[in-house]
Amino acid sequence: MESFSPLTAALGGILIGLASAVLWLGNGRIAGISGIFGQLLPPAQTVVWRLVFLVALVAATALTALAFPQIGVGGVEPAQLAAPPAAWSVPTPIWLIAAGLLTGFGTKIGNGCTSGHGVCGLARLSFRSLVAVAVFFSVAILTVTLTGIV
Known part of the structure; x- marks a missing residue:
């Protein structure tokens, strides 16, 4: 995190909030990525707006990375995938698959993801989202503490 910039973080937060507000006001939907993605297979009746x-x-992420490479993670160097701790001797593909499956399982049992609960749910003053975000942060802190990966 040596390349943290409050300006780019604030800009990113504003854009996420704007995208969430546009989706909510324009479509009446919450911008929870796990819910949007999860309804693609099997296709729901509302598949078009989800795909769009x-x-x-x-x-937008790809265009921003191309147009402004200096604001990415790590500055001008390309971002790297998070490798497992060396002491664990787990191959990176297995580590990433396990992380993805655990994330998907967590969003299913938590009835939403960080974008749905953290951005949209908190903005709507949802108590369930407040509890979910507290759990997300607690587990993230525990994970960083145990693995040493930031």
Whole structure:
């Protein structure tokens, strides 16, 4: 995190909030990525807006990375995948698959993800989202403490 900049963090937060507000006001939907993605397979009746939102999310990230490489993670150097702790001797692909599955399972039992609860739920003053965000942060702090990965 040696390249942290409050300006880029604030800009990112504003853009996330703006995207969430546009989706809520324009479509009446909460911008919870796990819910949006989770309803693609099997296709729901509302698959078009979900695809448009996800494609725009990825495209905007890619365009920003190309246009402004200096604001990415680590400055001008390309971002690296999070490798497992060396002492654990777990291959990186297995580490990433396990992390993805645990994240998906967590969003399913938590009835939402960090974007849905943390951005949209807290903005709506949802008590359930407040509890979920407290759990997210607690587990994140514990994970960083145990693994040493920031």
